[in-house]
Each structure stands twice: as structure tokens, then as C-alpha cells.
Amino acid sequence: MSRYEDAAAGTAGGEGAGRAPAPGKALGTGRAEPVLQLTDVRRRFGSLTAVDGVSLSLPPGARHAVIGPNGAGKTTLLNLIAGTDRPDSGTLRLDGTDIARLGPGRRNRLGIARSFQQPTAVAELSALDNIVLASWRHHGTGRGLWRSPRRHRQLTERALRRLDEVGLAPVAHRPAGALSHGQRRLLDLAAALSGTPRLLLLDEPAAGLTDTDIARLLDVLARLDTDTAVILVEHHSEVVARFARTVTVLAAGRALITAPTREALAHPEVREAYLESVPAEETP
């Protein structure tokens, strides 16, 4: 039995990982309420258990990565948190509120934002209009975006600032479909940030990016609001090492380890399950 199993079963929380959590507290934070608390979450597809009793507690501002081999259950876990999928059992709380029965739109308005593995921006709309649309959707105003010039102007000004933050201001008026893959992924990130989320879920944001795009991505991530908790699902070990303070390693749906990043990436079980193909000298 791994000495990390307590942490994997209980919480993520940097230096606190490995201890039993005080009731209602995110380890290593001293704060009363975690932003996200998952308890014993399970999801089966027929005879396959994709997520098998995962528990996780993240404080505000967490920088947490979920890593693991293909098919480990990482995207399923994000789907369960975002509300696009429902667990068979277990509980999910956002800021103490039970969100298990809420749909993705409600969860989004409560502060959960996400970006997907594939770019999702509307190809025919400009980068700017994509962010305006995302922001309008987030605030749930339903109708009238184009009928209220004042509202539209406000959202446009805010959207331009968002694009500037991710380095896309120079292409603001270009159709999203004309942008490079890396630019479209940054556009998705800007869209996810348009509601200033409490919890940001990032599904392989570095996939398919050039080194220059990855540097830009890391720069954007480093400047995220310090109160926004982030769960990063990522295969790119350098991005994980540079961004995450804590890591959960999933293998066959189970949380193998939850620990501070350096400790998790150096552990032999992790190297076997996840970093097998990475030569020792490249492990961060």
C-alpha cells in the first residue's frame, strides 16, 4: 500500500496532502470552505468504471493538475465537475453548495468554467464576437444582446481586454476559423475566463500547441486571478510541473496519488503509470 493513499483518498492541498482532513477544511489552507469538494465520486459506463471513488478538496486559488495515462478517467472527471455528465454516486460541492443535480449552465453561472480538448469557438464569428457571446451567455441575460447597444458596448470593451490578456488583441476582428490552432485554444481560454470563474477546468490546453504557444499559455496561466481555482488535465509534463502546485494521478479511474507536484512526479508509481516514456533526465 502506497504511503500516498491517504492523500489520494482524501484531498489535494500541497503540504497538507497525506493527512486526514479536518471536517469541512481544504488541507494546507487553513480556510473553512474549499471551493470544490468531491467525495467518493463514481461513474460507470456499462461494466467499465471510468471514475472509481475519487475524492478531492481544492481551496480557492488552487493550481491542481490531474494526470494519468490515456483512458484513466481525466476527461470524465472534468465532465462530472462541469455537469455535462452525472456521477452514479458520490457528492460534489462548489463553495459548500451541492451541485450534483445542477446542469452545466447553472454550474457555469455559479462559477465553473471550462475549456475543451478541441477548440470550440464559432469559426464564422470574429475572435471578439466569440468572447462577447461567451460573456453574454455566462451572465444568462437570455435575449437582447444585439438589441441593447449600451450592453453590447460594455461587453465588447470587456472582451477586448480579455483578448489583450491572452495576446489576441491584434487578431480581435479576424474570424475564429482563420486563427491558428494555438490562437483558437487561447481564444477558448479567454472565453472560459470571461465570467471570472471560481473554478476553471482546462482539458489538455497544451495539446497541439507550438513551443511559442505553450510559452504564451504558461504566461496567461501565471497571470490568472489568484482566487480562481484551476484543475488542469494535461499530458505535457513540463506544463504540469511549471503550473501546478498539487497533482492527482489517476490510473484506471482511481486516484493513485494526490501530492505536491514535485513529489507526485518523482514517485516511482507515477513514472510507471504516466511518465514511463519520459527519460529520467527530462522529468521535472
Ligand SMILES: Nc1ncnc2c1ncn2[C@@H]1O[C@H](COP(=O)(O)OP(=O)(O)OP(=O)(O)O)[C@@H](O)[C@H]1O
Ligand atoms: N460516454 C462514454 N461511454 C462509454 N465509455 C466512455 C464514455 N466516456 C468515456 N468512456 C470510457 O471511460 C474511460 C475513461 O475515459 P476518459 O476520456 O475520461 O479518459 P482520459 O483519461 O481523459 O483519456 P485521454 O487522456 O485519452 O483523454 C475510457 O475507457 C473511455 O473509453
